[in-house]
Amino acid sequence: MLDDSSEGAVPRTWNSDGAPDMLTRVLLGMRLDGVAYERCVWSAPWSVTYPAQSEAQFHFVARGECWWRTSTTDWQRLKAGDAVLLPRGAKHVLASAPDVPTVDISALSHVPVADNIYLVRGDADPTDVLFCGAMRFNLDPLHPLMAMMPEVMHAGDLAQRDPAVPALLDAMEREVAMDRIGACGILARLADVLAASIIRAWVECACSNATGWLAAVHCPRIGKVIAAIHADPSRDWTVPALADLMGASRSSFAEAFTRTVGETPAKYVAKIKMFQARRWIAQDRMRVAVAAERLGYDSEASFSRAFKRIIGHPPSEARREHRDVPMPVA
Secondary structure, three states, rough: OOOOOOOOOOOOOOOOOEOOHHHHHHHHHEEEEEEEEEEEEOOOEEEEEEOOOOOOEEEEEOOOOEEEOOOOOOEEEEOOOEEEEOOOOOOOEEEEOOOOOOOEHOOOOOOOOOOOOEEEEEEOOOOOOEEEEEEEEEOOOOOOOHHHHHOOHHHHHHHOOHHHHHHHHHHHHOOOOHHHOHHHHHHHHHHHHHHHHHHHHHHHHHHOOOHHHHHHHHHHHHHHHHHHHHHOOOOOHHHHHHHHHHOHHHHHHHHHHHHHHHHHHHHHHHHHHHHHHHHHOOOOOOOHHHHHHHHHOOEEEEHHHHHHHHHHHOHHHHHHHHHOOOOOOO
16 A cells, blocks of 8 residues: 655555545544644743643744753754644743743733734743644544654654645745734644644654554555544444455454454444544533434443443543633643
8 A cells, every 4th residue: 555666655645446545534534623823922031831731732933943842852952944743732841942941831921813813922022933833633632543643743854755844834934924914814724734734744654664553544454444433433333344344254354453453343443432422522512321322322321331441431521521621822
């Protein structure tokens, strides 16, 4: 499924019959929506801490430069035109220099300039301008794709594999430089697209030595099964039904799936069902009984037991967690 005829090749996204390949079908279901954005205009010295949160974090250096680090990485420099994405919203620090004392981003004044867009300005003439965003995936944080993503994705590391990345960075830089009417809104949309492009470039780069879930998605026969499960998690996916989809016997299918994915088909199906259920309950406010019925459970009690076993807490807590998590400032 990969075209390895030349160095730096990326995976095909369309089969010879014109249909999307299995990885594309899975990725097409992924959505990334901006929650809130900041245009940060600061004068050195400055240093801010972004606490851990469920939303992805995005930073683009429009002018000047800065340094960043997480709890597991050393200080790294970002220059004008650079961007980083933290898919799981890990706690991190941005600073004009590594030795500057930090303040929490929420302690700074945020002046609304448009819907979900804020201006964060320092006291002196600015030396550094950043455009930062908080973004929400429609995927569960425990989804295999999310779990495999690195803590930080640096656009510069991926630009050579995806020509869209430097083009989007250039577009954002021009939008900041011209400072035209509606620039913040356009920057927000560009940031959404750039973040998605960074993820796509990472997926393509990871495919050359993919293991586990990514390797499974790129295997035509197993990938077909995984794509079907993700496309319709509420269906009663029995092992015989999945084996028929793959065109194999039950035993050979189960062995191949477990060897490639790392867990049995039944366990994988149950996990994807619960990811879908948590999203329905937490974000769409669906009643637990309705989610249980839609996913084919005989009773709310059996559904709740399965949910707690896989997610780690009862369905009622999923709704409460979503309600209690504060919306990010950035």
